[in-house]
Amino acid sequence: MRQAGRALPEYRRVRGDEGLLESLMRPDLAVEVTLQPVRRYGVDAAIVFSDIVVPPAATGFGVDIKSGVGPVVEKPFRSAADLERVRPFDVEADAPWLIETVRILARELTIPLIGFAGAPFTVASYLIEGRPSRDYVQTKTLMLADTALWLALLDRLADQAIASAEAQIAAGAQAVQLFDSWAGALDPATYERFVLPATTKVLAALASSGVPLIYFGVGTGELIGMIPGAGATVVGVDWRVPLGVARERTGGSVALQGNLDPAFCVAGWEAAAPAALRILHEARDSGVDGHIFNLGHGVMPETDPDVLARIVDLVHSFERSR
């Protein structure tokens, strides 16, 4: 469960007034935040506390993560002159704290650790829009009106994602999740032409590591058919796509991750439990080859942690009963 921490009082306590990016740069804090939901919920894997804008932030693009807003860019990406601000991510020099955090976690955890990487399209959308967007007009405009520049940007962001993921794997991450959170803003033909090459570059570069590669985006029901071919071994889907449908579209060759609507956990246990069971049955009955139960998006801050704890127990009981 991504962002599982932010619903926890112990998370808010340990974060205090520290900014999100500043928290990531302190391995003691980042390790603690990663471990909190593991202790609280007894989940089967941990994902390193990170953010998709870490590479541009660590390489000096000028990104901050504002509380209650999200990533905000001081000088958004606008023209070819901005390309030099998207420089190679030398993780050891630029973000030694990331390597240190992953090393400590790999040593302390008895469950698998998932590394964290932002996919080129979604990172680009933040750099171009300058802040979270509803319609991605500026992103799409740059993509269509200056395609050469767009592809050059995505290629550089692919390199940053590869460097970040490789460093995390080398430090002990046993899987990587590539977050293409907002790729669902695109129609399939546009995704295929303007984004898939960069997605594929990242996944292909990480294939030799042998670790599972999870690709996730929101509203990507029409895109997921392309993702196994791009090299992902696990496809995450939000709650809109039933897992049986996701299995058909992905050809049955990959594992699936998802897909409980996080809002149902806010609505309470009585609402969330039947929906969770429906998903477990759907995965089993439709012959999904490997299902990682998860929410279909990040945990909402107003979620009652007890509901999440009971959902984890429910999933474990279901698995034991099979």
Added chain:
Amino acid sequence: MRQAGRALPEYRRVRGDEGLLESLMRPDLAVEVTLQPVRRYGVDAAIVFSDIVVPPAATGFGVDIKSGVGPVVEKPFRSAADLERVRPFDVEADAPWLIETVRILARELTIPLIGFAGAPFTVASYLIEGRPSRDYVQTKTLMLADTALWLALLDRLADQAIASAEAQIAAGAQAVQLFDSWAGALDPATYERFVLPATTKVLAALASSGVPLIYFGVGTGELIGMIPGAGATVVGVDWRVPLGVARERTGGSVALQGNLDPAFCVAGWEAAAPAALRILHEARDSGVDGHIFNLGHGVMPETDPDVLARIVDLVHSFERSR
């Protein structure tokens, strides 16, 4: 093209400082705004200038449409006590200006006039959230935690939509578009159980009128398979679902409307034209039985009207060449 006016200088001129709801209440203004894109673009149908919150606003629920924000509710819907604030919509008494506007338009137009209605789910989401939302947590929570109240609310909103649409048809509207803009926030099982009955009630009540009934929502790719059975004769889809895919999911029994990404029109003619042609070819080649070319969502305010004019010409040229 919905919201085609707001990209036009003549629209901004005629609206001036008048509030949106206040503009709708003035038939001279509402007629003029409806006609502006018809004159400017030469489109093949007009949609009455309206808003999905007209019935609750006109029956005194306490709704305003704030510039740059959208519908804002003074006292959001929270409990059974609020149900009495969702009273029957007596269009002649509550919104005579709506009837007057439609009458004038039906008389003046030489092309079909589409009536405008908000679907129960989407109207409910505004009444409950109190303002535009990203995640619809409060809506989903009420739906799941107090299902009886939810269904009672949707039933009343269905009655309001029926009253509104029937009055517009009686005044001369030759089709009705039911806007369920945010239904795509729901997974299919949840939509089927908690929303489809109210959608079906509206469409079934309007069936006897014999006019085409268009159902539209954003991100509804996984829901559209249910819509022909609910009684729609046209299904609108956003740009995420290729028309060939939409045809398969809707069983080929309905016409389709859509589905150019409105952001492409902002990006300019060079970006929009090939995408528009792709859609026209897709509709033709996949055997869609009746295609209404449209954008996949409302026109963005920053769109250059000349791009839209050229898109309309392109569609007409394509049709003439068939």
